[in-house]
Amino acid sequence: MLTSFGKFCRKLRIDNGELLKDMANKLGVTSSYLSAVENGKRNVPQSWVKKISSEYSLDLRQIKELKNATEESQFKSKLDLKDLNNNDKNLMTALARKINGMNDDEKVIIKNLLNKKK
Structure with a gap:
């Protein structure tokens, strides 16, 4: 299934008359690797936002769109713990395990607690 990042890249290639292979070459990866990233089988490497922005001379609006698409397409996130x-590590782990089972109201409560100023 094509991710937001994949859709952005596909449109960018079409607009520039390029194939997947052409973009993969610009990124220094294989076509199959780029395809896996676009389809959500691999995370988008963070360095790609800058590289794509530079290679395709993106304007500020396009860079923002690319950053948003990249963030939406991430399926793994690394946290430095x-x-x-130990209590804080346990809290982070518990939240990660339970978040899928929470309803929107519960998520809003947690977000509000986190954004509350001391």
């Missing part, structure tokens, strides 16, 4: 104590 090394400076957290």
Whole structure:
């Protein structure tokens, strides 16, 4: 299934008269790797936003669109937990495990708690 990032890239290629292979070459990867990223089988490498923006001379609106598409397409996220104590690590893990089972109201409550100023 094509991700938001994949849709952005496909449109960019069409607008530039390119094939998947052409964009893959510009990114220094194989066509199959780019295809896997576009279809959500691999995460979008963070360096690609800058590389695509530069290679295709994107304007500010397009860069913002690319960043949004990249964020929407991420399926894995790495968190640096090394400076957290065990209680904080357990809290992060519990939230990650339970978030799919939460309804929208519960998520809003947690978000409001997190955004609350001290």
